Amino acid sequence: MSAAAEAHEHHGPPPIHYSSRINPAVLGIFLFIGSEIMLFGSFFTAYFFDRIVANPAQWPPLNEAGVPFERPWFLALINTLILVTSSFTIHWATVSCKKGNRAGLQAGMVLTFLLGLTFLLTQVIEYHRIGFNTNDTAFAATFFGLTGLHGCHVFIGLLILLVITIRAFRGHFSPSAHHGLEVGGIYWHFVDVMWIVVYVTVYVL
């Protein structure tokens, strides 16, 4: 008798067995964030390579008028505070959800969304008035590369926040079932923390 024959005494799958206590969606989003870190890491590598290996003498380089490119660090600092605040509001929304406080969940999500939107609009205005363009040297390339890559992530994050907010108003999520909220929140926290690194690298150092 073959080993496999005994496997077919009845039909249909056995109950699913989970070999890990981590929720699959949560593990998945963490892996995705790991890959995102590598993506940002590559742009940071480009930044530091162009700065330290290719242009060791002067950074930011001089523009046509002979003065270094100006980086609007103060405006970006305000913007940083706005984004960091939004991390707290989404945390509040999650905690409210776990406590069954729907009004808190809804208010937290709306606030988070508006703060994120403010950040993105401020960045657009900043780009508009910054005084140099993408084709002005490798400095500009890496500046717009890093901040722009982050801006794209904020944009995607806002779409996710929008979906979560709509769902919160439609009565989704409960103290026992809120993975969609949690996974979106993890992503938003990541976007936040990554901005702090981008800010320090691009505007301060």
Next chain:
Amino acid sequence: MASKANHHPSAARQRFGSDWRAGRITAWLTTVDHKRVGLLYIWTTLGFFAVGGVLALLMRAQLATPNENFLTRGSYNQVLTIHGTTMIFLVIVPILAGFGNFLVPLMIGARDMAFPRLNALSYWLFLLGGIVLLSSFWAGHGAAQGGWTSYVPLSTLHMPGHGEDFWILGLHILSISSLVGAINFIVTIHNMRTSGMTWTRIPLFIWAILTYAWLLVIVLPTLSAGLTMMLLDRQWGTHFFDPVHGGSPILYQHVFWFFGHPEVYIMILPAMGIISEIIPVFARKPIFGYKAVAYSTVGIAFFSLLVWAHHMFSTGLPVGLDSFFMLSSMVIAVPTGVKIFNWLATLWRGNISFDTPMLWSLGFIGVFTLGGLSGIFLAAFPIDWQLTDTYFVVAHLHYVLFGGSMFAVFAGLYYWWPKMFGRLLDERLGKLHFALVLIGFNVTFLPQHFLGLLGMPRRVYTYRPGGIWEVYNVISTVGSFLMAVGMLVFVLNVVITARSGRRASNDPWLADTLEWYTTSPPPAWNFDRLPYISNARPLRDVRRRLEAERWK
């Protein structure tokens, strides 16, 4: 173990359909079943393999004799670029994903992947990326011409048409596809193992796929970043890589090879996993040193992240860096050697049967080892200064990628074919296929070592007449057509056995891993019941238990 009794045959049939393969085309288009997705991957990649193979024959035809006018200079470069990119991104990486898709849930006793819909997404993105990449040929000025490495400034300042942009877009889509697939593999292997299947009881192929997936998650984003910067330099006027404006072309090489070297291990580790499954079955012995094989997989993956600049020795790195990358590259030979010795020790005094899967595996060991040895030569930077960008490198990479990865792929196809389709491939045709390809392969690529040592550069469309180069080149071309004939035998084998092949039992090779516990092909839900897993060879346990019961 008593499983829940609420799965009556009829109920199960209703829920899952009677046979997961018996659908119309729409059922395949909308499928999220890991086995179907896996087969879609495999069929599609075999199609791309034919495309890539024809491109290779075009190149060999052009190089058969000097000053041939079969291809023009421009079209030769296009053919070369799309051949390399196709074989790497549309054949080897995805066909290993195809094996992974089909096998991972079966091997770990799961019902499906952790995210079945994402799984389907990754297949369709793969198909889309492949089409975009190949459509590069129809762009203005023809396809991309920069080789699979697509170095700057060649690809930024000297490639006016849109072929290069198609190439970039295609690779972007393909990397998203692979990333999604890789995350799915990792989560599945973490979360969906059946009861009792601890980390040291998973099949070695699962270790390989897990490591493959981790490497993809870590390095694919780097490729995406490099491609994005290249695209911006081409189309948006940025200067990431332009030294005139403060950028650096060497930066591109660092970014590319930080991805590119681990990529070669992405292509070989699952192949080694396939070999580690097949050798013990046909030697009728357990694998020698399960843990050594498993941990060396992880070790190779780790070191592969630290060796990328061995592709950049000729760019004039400081000697300290050259030495570091030389030594780290040679260190990789240690865990690789561990594997080779473990396979040999498994064969030692085994009761070996030379079925087709085993022949391909033995071929793999021989040919791959040669490729690894030429790799060690190249890793010594003074030797590399002499041999880089010559045919020696072409010979090296084909010994490891064709003789390595593709041999293992064919071993895997012959081995798991009965599980996939319920019929065995024909043994005689299989052996003919193997013999033709093994001989053709060595006739093609062995002389390329000598060509490289004699200084023939790679990526050239013609060469000077006279001398021994001519002889080696014509031999190489003859070999390539011999291989092509071998591949036709494989096609014949598939076509013939589709109707008349011998029906496979559940476990035709008397193997030890879980996928052989279920029917061939498996039902939609994979398993009706599962044994508790108490070691890495669950089926042997079941066989022994049944044997004991019979004599009671």
